[in-house]
Amino acid sequence: MSRVFNFSAGPAALPQAVLEQAQAEMLDWNGSGMSVMEMSHRGKEFMSIAAEAEADLRELMAIPDNYKVLFLQGGASSQFAMIPMNLLGEKKGADYINTGAWSKKAIAEAKRYCDVNIAATTEGTSFSSTPTQAELNLSADAAYVHYTPNETIGGVEFPYIPETGDAPLIADMSSTILSRPIDVSRYGMIYAGAQKNIGPAGLTIAIIRDDLIGDALESTPSMFRYATHVDNDSMYNTPPTYGWYLAGLVFKWLKGLGGLEAMAGINQAKAQLLYDAVDGSDFYANPVEKESRSWMNVPFTLANPDLDAEFLKGAQEVGLMTLKGHRSVGGMRASIYNAMPREGVERLVEYMQEFESKNG
Template identity: 70%
Template sequence: MGRVYNFSAGPAVLPEEVLIRARDEMLDWRASGMSVMEMSHRGKEFISIARKAEADLRELMAIPANYKILFLQGGATAQFAAVPMNLLRGRRKADYVNTGHWSKRAIAEAKKYCEVHIAASSEDRNFSYVPPQERWELSSDAAYVHITSNETIGGVEYHWIPDTGDVPLVADASSHILSRPIDVSRFGLIYAGAQKNIGPAGLAIVIVREDLIGGALPITPAIFDYKVQAENESMLNTPPTFALYMAGLVFEWLKEKGGLAAMERINLEKARLLYDLLDSSDFYASPVAKADRSRMNVPFTLKDPALEEEFLRQAKAHGLVQLKGHRSVGGMRASIYNAMPIEGVRALVEFMRDFAAKHG
């Protein structure tokens, strides 16, 4: 079949140019005589890879100098615990906004370490929207406010940054980080698993304001302590070296494409193509409020659920794969991350239009 259009939510599609470069450097990285997978993480070769990746990410996201960038293991799920461990800093409560599956996972983990106050929730409408801030009930004594800024499963995305005053805002941005410019200075901490819009699985990125580190709970393992990791330049132990190298290649690719403003224009066009089809059809439907639709993860349903398996079978025959929705919600889902070319979205839209015409 050759290369397909892979709409997986993660691990997800990577830029073909990045994969080709990694292939070409697989056995011998820049005349070192070694693969990146074989290098010592303390050697000058890998240190240069890590430092360039950090510098490129700081440039891409315009990350202020008073923020640390950490390259860690355990995915975003490890940060569900690491965030309260590091950010409570003597307080006993944290505010969380519940917008779906991954918010609930973060809330459940945080409850092991502190009192969790649900400042707002969209559960009343099956997590199909972002609660407007005028409905939030923030605590005066919260250590931080946590949001999941893009719900990968539910396809709900914040297109605005909440105002939490002097209380640090924390965001799990796993599935839309690097898809558009954001004002990092509005956040106390941003974290993201890499396997959606950054690189292969095995790496998590934490961007944390310096004044928020150094007060970890006494029970915090050293590997989860942001201060310890920052002091060791994310190398307290052996980091996921190949995943970090691949992330660095993706950062270079993004810079070559014109940076995040250029990617946002492309992502807006890709999302428009798919949502326009959904909105103009009585065969397909989007469950998400229009104002809060994700540009990265697009869930949709078919008028007749009995046709779902046939839809997936025919889509695969057309080179369109990984379109099945998450088991917790069903239906379909197309994840159209940075690395998904617009040609892939056009091919999907054309297939969906033809399928509806034949089965509507």
């Protein structure tokens, strides 16, 4: 069976070259006589894999020396609790910007630990935009400011990095990390589930500034303390070794393409191609304000929703998979992460035009 174009929001497509390398190394990694899945996480073979992956990620993102990089379990959802547990310190509250489903989940979890100030929300307009800097009502004494730069479900993306004064900025970058260069020094912490732009589900990356580590709430379990994982090089317990290995292969793949500057150009062109197809038609529509549109997750609706099932069925027949929108918003959603080739977006646009010509 030939490979399909997988538009899933996550777990998402991985680069074919990465999968092929993993396949070739499945039974015997680098002459070790073992699969990476069978290696001790404390053995010299895996330790070399882990160190190289971290070094490549630091190079790709230009991570400053005063930031620690952690390879964790639990998904980004575990970070929703770990962040207030570790970052509140002596303070009683934190600021959160609400721009969609994942922001709301982070807010709900944070409320278990602290007073949450909603610095801005776009819920009143069905999360079709992002708030401007001027619209942010930031607290004078917030422990930190949390936001979601890209909302996977709604396809909403911040076109700027919020200014937060002395409060560290915390970002859930699960669906946008590695899609373009960013200035890591603007953030106190960046975290991301791997299953969109990094690797398979089960791995989470956390990039944390040194001064934010080591002041967890007294009740915080050892496994939920960032200091625990820093002190043990992400190996306090057995880490997700195979996910870490695959992430390392993805980092190599990105470096081979020319790094994040090159990836940004590819991603912007893919997104523009799809948005132009939507905007150039009365048959399709995108609900997000243009300045807040995501490069990674492109939702769109059909003028006649009664045709949704037929659209999806026809798409699957030509190898365009997982285009159904999230159950909370309906319609369609094309997630076009780093591993989605331009050819996949071109084929989707071609299919959309063919479907419109038959049903418009």
